[in-house]
Amino acid sequence: xxxxxxxxxxxxxxxxxxxxxxxxxxxxxxxxxxxxxxxxxxxxxxxxxxxxxxxxxxxxxxxxxxxxxxxxxxxxxxxxxxxxxxxxxxxxxxxxxxxxxxxxxxxxxxxxxxxxxxxxxxxxxxxxxxxxxxxxxxxxxxxxxxxxxxxxxxxxxxxxxxxxxxxxxxxxxxxxxxxxxxxxxxxxxxxxxxxxxxxxxxxxxxxxxxxxxxxxxxxxxxxxxxxxxxxxxxxxxxxxxxxxxxxxxxxxxxxxxxxxxxxxxxxxxxxxxxxxxxxxxxxxxxxxxxxxxxxxxxxxxxxxxxxxxxxxxxxxxxxxxxxxxxxxxxxxxxxxxxxxxxxxxxxxxxxxxxxxxx
Amino acid sequence: xxxxxxxxxxxxxxxxxxxxxxxxxxxxxxxxxxxxxxxxxxxxxxxxxxxxxxxxxxxxxxxxxxxxxxxxxxxxxxxxxxxxxxxxxxxxxxxxxxxxxxxxxxxxxxxxxxxxxxxxxxxxxxxxxxxxxxxxxxxxxxxxxxxxxxxxxxxxxxxxxxxxxxxxxxxxxxxxxxxxxxxxxxxxxxxxxxxxxxxxxxxxxxxxxxxxxxxxxxxxxxxxxxxxxxxxxxxxxxxxxxxxxxxxxxxxxxxxxxxxxxxxxxxxxxxxxxxxxxxxxxxxxxxxxxxxxxxxxxxxxxxxxxxxxxxxxxxxxxxxxxxxxxxxxxxxxxxxxxxxxxxxxxxxxxxxxxxxxxxxxxxxxxxxxxxxxxxxxxxxxxxxxxxxxxxxxxxxxxxxxxxxxxxxxxxxxxxxxxxxxxxxxxxxxxxxxxxxxxxxxxxxxxxxxxxxxxxxxxxxxxxxxxxxxxxxxxxxxxxxxxxxxxxxxxxxxxxxxxxxxxxxxxxxxxxxxxxxxxxxxxxxxxxxxxxxxxxxxxxxxxxxxxxxxxxxxxxxxxxxxxxxxxxxxxxxxxxxx
Numbered sequence: 001x002x003x004x005x006x007x008x009x010x011x012x013x014x015x016x017x018x019x020x021x022x023x024x025x026x027x028x029x030x031x032x033x034x035x036x037x038x039x040x041x042x043x044x045x046x047x048x049x050x051x052x053x054x055x056x057x058x059x060x061x062x063x064x065x066x067x068x069x070x071x072x073x074x075x076x077x078x079x080x081x082x083x084x085x086x087x088x089x090x091x092x093x094x095x096x097x098x099x100x101x102x103x104x105x106x107x108x109x110x111x112x113x114x115x116x117x118x119x120x121x122x123x124x125x126x127x128x129x130x131x132x133x134x135x136x137x138x139x140x141x142x143x144x145x146x147x148x149x150x151x152x153x154x155x156x157x158x159x160x161x162x163x164x165x166x167x168x169x170x171x172x173x174x175x176x177x178x179x180x181x182x183x184x185x186x187x188x189x190x191x192x193x194x195x196x197x198x199x200x201x202x203x204x205x206x207x208x209x210x211x212x213x214x215x216x217x218x219x220x221x222x223x224x225x226x227x228x229x230x231x232x233x234x235x236x237x238x239x240x241x242x243x244x245x246x247x248x249x250x251x252x253x254x255x256x257x258x259x260x261x262x263x264x265x266x267x268x269x270x271x272x273x274x275x276x277x278x279x280x281x282x283x284x285x286x287x288x289x290x291x292x293x294x295x296x297x298x299x300x301x302x303x304x305x306x307x308x309x310x311x312x313x314x315x316x317x318x319x320x321x322x323x324x325x326x327x328x329x330x331x332x333x334x335x336x337x338x339x340x341x342x343x344x345x346x347x348x349x350x351x352x353x354x355x356x357x358x
Numbered sequence: 359x360x361x362x363x364x365x366x367x368x369x370x371x372x373x374x375x376x377x378x379x380x381x382x383x384x385x386x387x388x389x390x391x392x393x394x395x396x397x398x399x400x401x402x403x404x405x406x407x408x409x410x411x412x413x414x415x416x417x418x419x420x421x422x423x424x425x426x427x428x429x430x431x432x433x434x435x436x437x438x439x440x441x442x443x444x445x446x447x448x449x450x451x452x453x454x455x456x457x458x459x460x461x462x463x464x465x466x467x468x469x470x471x472x473x474x475x476x477x478x479x480x481x482x483x484x485x486x487x488x489x490x491x492x493x494x495x496x497x498x499x500x501x502x503x504x505x506x507x508x509x510x511x512x513x514x515x516x517x518x519x520x521x522x523x524x525x526x527x528x529x530x531x532x533x534x535x536x537x538x539x540x541x542x543x544x545x546x547x548x549x550x551x552x553x554x555x556x557x558x559x560x561x562x563x564x565x566x567x568x569x570x571x572x573x574x575x576x577x578x579x580x581x582x583x584x585x586x587x588x589x590x591x592x593x594x595x596x597x598x599x600x601x602x603x604x605x606x607x608x609x610x611x612x613x614x615x616x617x618x619x620x621x622x623x624x625x626x627x628x629x630x631x632x633x634x635x636x637x638x639x640x641x642x643x644x645x646x647x648x649x650x651x652x653x654x655x656x657x658x659x660x661x662x663x664x665x666x667x668x669x670x671x672x673x674x675x676x677x678x679x680x681x682x683x684x685x686x687x688x689x690x691x692x693x694x695x696x697x698x699x700x701x702x703x704x705x706x707x708x709x710x711x712x713x714x715x716x717x718x719x720x721x722x723x724x725x726x727x728x729x730x731x732x733x734x735x736x737x738x739x740x741x742x743x744x745x746x747x748x749x750x751x752x753x754x755x756x757x758x759x760x761x762x763x764x765x766x767x768x769x770x771x772x773x774x775x776x777x778x779x780x781x782x783x784x785x786x787x788x789x790x791x792x793x794x795x796x797x798x799x800x801x802x803x804x805x806x807x808x809x810x811x812x813x814x815x816x817x818x819x820x821x822x823x824x825x826x827x828x829x830x831x832x833x834x835x836x837x838x839x840x841x842x843x844x845x846x847x848x849x850x851x852x853x854x855x856x857x858x859x860x861x862x863x864x865x866x867x868x869x870x871x872x873x874x875x876x877x878x879x880x881x882x883x884x885x886x887x888x889x890x891x892x893x894x895x896x897x898x899x900x901x902x903x904x905x906x907x908x909x910x911x912x913x914x915x916x917x918x919x920x921x922x923x924x925x926x927x928x929x930x931x932x933x934x935x
Contacts, residue, residue, distance in 0.1 A: 110832025
């Protein structure tokens with residue numbers, strides 16, 4: 001099942017005037033793919049998802065599911081006639097029904113209803129998949145948040161949709177539950193082979209779940225790629241900062257490709273004309289704290305703070321008038337206020353145009 | 359190019375059309391009839407004759423002055439009781455205050471005309487028992503108190519407004535953030551000073567809002583002016599309109615005059631509505647609503663408890679026990695006689711035995727028909743309205759919301775006159791005029807405001823994702839409404855159905871305006887019997903009406919497992935005013 005979104009635009013009238021939530025988006029989901037829309041709140045990711053669901057009508061553009069147009073201005077297929085399942089941020093389980101009744105309703109009264117004798121086995125199958133078979137006859141309001149979320153998931157897959165849409169499904173869960181649900185979601189979608197569009201503002205979810213990640217901002221897609229590509233080769237400082245922490249250093253490109261910065265000359269290979277203002281970026285985990293002694297690509301600074309994080313230790317180091325953050329496995333012996341030497345490997349620098357958006 | 363994403367659905371347009379006809383129609387017809395002479399459907403040019411005649415009549419200014427004095431005097435009575443009661447019930451540790459509030463929510467349903475009848479039995483110069491007692495005790499020549507006066511009318515009406523006023527005002531008190539008071543306490547300001555300098559100014563918009571709202575109601579109230587004012591020949595706008603369409607002596611109904619008077623009433627109501635919305639806006643500016651579910655510690659009454667209880671009991675005595683007790687007593691006696699040990703052997707159930715006549719049997723049957731139709735119609739339309747208003751992005755939802763709420767502000771006497779007019783116009787095509795159906799229709803229109811407000815409030819609490827989960831689960835909009843939304847708002851649905859039924863059951867103003875030969879209901883039967891001087895049979899019928907109502911409330915409260923003082927009851931109390 002391929003989903004193709006092209007030229008999608010959607011604006012809302014608010015008290016403060018018209019706001020363009022989605023400002024031209026092109027997107028293709030391949031069969032069985034898990035695609036994550038990642039971005040801050042208000043970036044248009046949920047609106048995009050809701051347009052695919054048919055809960056919003058596009059202002060412009062076209063949405064195709066499996067080659068059939070579901071929204072292009074003339075044609076509009078309402079959500080109940082699209083072959084989709086959806087999990088909502090609020091779970092949206094129906095509080096007047098039991099667990100099994102919640103899961104059964106799409107089969108009994110929906111467009112994709114099935115023969116009466118098939119209902120019970122289908123509901124049981126869906127509940128077994130989310131490991132809730134034991135609670136089938138419970139009122140859904142007696143369940144915990146995590147269990148309600150699984151009811152919502154079972155309800156979304158019980159019709160065996162070709163497409164699963166998820167709108168920040170884990171954001172209302174506590175951290176521990178979120179981790180285990182994330183693993184379970186991955187297992188489930190792979191087992192079902194369902195094409196999944198997943199919306200989140202949490203970069204860990206995006207990087208760990210997605211086959212592909214689209215980073216969005218202000219109604220546009222800034223970058224799409226595998227989690228590794230997006231993390232290792234962000235196209236700009238916004239993407240870089242959104243998918244993880246990054247230290248930014250302003251600089252000017254020299255004739256030999258190196259960059260002059262407040263930290264000194266950085267021997268990275270900037271592919272820009274000499275004299276161009278650029279921003280260099282390095283992720284904190286690429287920095288190591290070196291013992292004294294002259295090593296290439298090292299700088300000296302003063303340790304301003306250290307935070308023990310368990311596996312790593314976060315250091316704040318002041319150097320060249322900047323504050324750099326490093327996440328190191330082996331913490332230096334220096335205490336706060338003492339000098340410390342950092343190793344900034346030249347290969348780990350990313351070079352961005354000087355438009356530090358974030 | 360943006361395409362128009364919001365094509366209005368036929369359903370939305372249908373609901374809008376229905377509301378325009380049902381709610382806008384009667385009002386438009388008031389305007390129309392005020393510009394025509396003669397009977398509905400007769401040939402008449404558009405003319406201002408009705409207005410000219412009205413404004414030239416010396417009677418008009420008197421009516422206008424009477425209406426204003428009646429409204430102001432009634433509100434004076436109301437607020438003398440209302441403000442202390444609201445304070446006592448919502449801010450102090452007065453014993454039994456919860457029970458008192460429950461009582462308020464029930465007595466609000468006792469129709470004003472029955473209270474008026476009870477008071478006449480107590481205070482009329484001829485038959486009033488209190489008057490006769492006072493004359494006997496003090497050897498007076500004439501009756502010292504006269505209910506048949508402006509004061510008597512305002513007294514009865516004013517008392518009848520208190521419960522509705524309480525529910526409006528207490529909402530503002532309850533919504534007030536106690537931190538505002540506590541900030542005053544911690545600044546070293548005493549409790550009474552705090553009440554005076556913080557509570558009263560903060561709730562002033564609510565006080566003003568309640569005042570203006572009740573003033574709007576008082577300007578169009580008919581029951582006390584009808585029962586007390588008509589025999590006393592003290593006319594207000596509502597009773598003049600009633601007489602225009604129901605001439606007491608021989609004569610044809612004068613819809614032109616009713617229309618002109620109705621326009622005057624509408625303009626007065628509109629002017630008050632402007633003040634009302636100003637008051638509401640001022641209230642919002644203070645923004646005392648914080649929504650924190652925290653109850654302030656009530657003020658301790660201490661040695662004032664006795665006095666406060668005496669005040670509350672005196673109020674309830676006048677509000678319900680005296681007039682209703684009188685009604686019950688009179689229903690058990692063969693003629694009007696003061697309660698005493700000597701009178702006990704005379705007690706009889708004969709009045710109840712004589713209740714059932716062919717006339718009253720038809721009244722009963724008609725009432726059942728009204729109760730079968732009106733609440734169902736009002737709630738069904740209200741569901742559609744609430745769904746459109748709270749659940750769709752339709753551009754028409756604003757106007758639909760306003761239209762559904764409009765009957766709240768439109769005097770019921772005018773809706774009835776407008777309906778009568780349209781029924782007369784269409785009597786060749788639809789046999790509506792003089793049928794019980796038109797009364798049910800009038801009730802449904804007038805109580806739609808209440809039902810849609812209740813359902814709006816309930817539906818807005820249903821998270822939109824619950825509905826969307828139905829749609830992506832494959833349920834059509836109608837299936838989603840039926841299997842998801844309606845079950846979720848069922849308590850509000852049942853509650854508003856029940857309250858509309860109760861309100862329709864005791865409604866008399868519109869039923870009287872629309873009354874012809876065969877569409878009498880129980881309430882109009884009581885009225886008619888009263889005009890015929892059947893005091894004791896009126897008492898029996900009135901007592902039965904109230905008893906059945908109380909029984910229904912008890913049954914419904916048990917069935918719905920809800921305190922009668924729910925939000926529905928509070929909203930219903932306003933509709934009952």
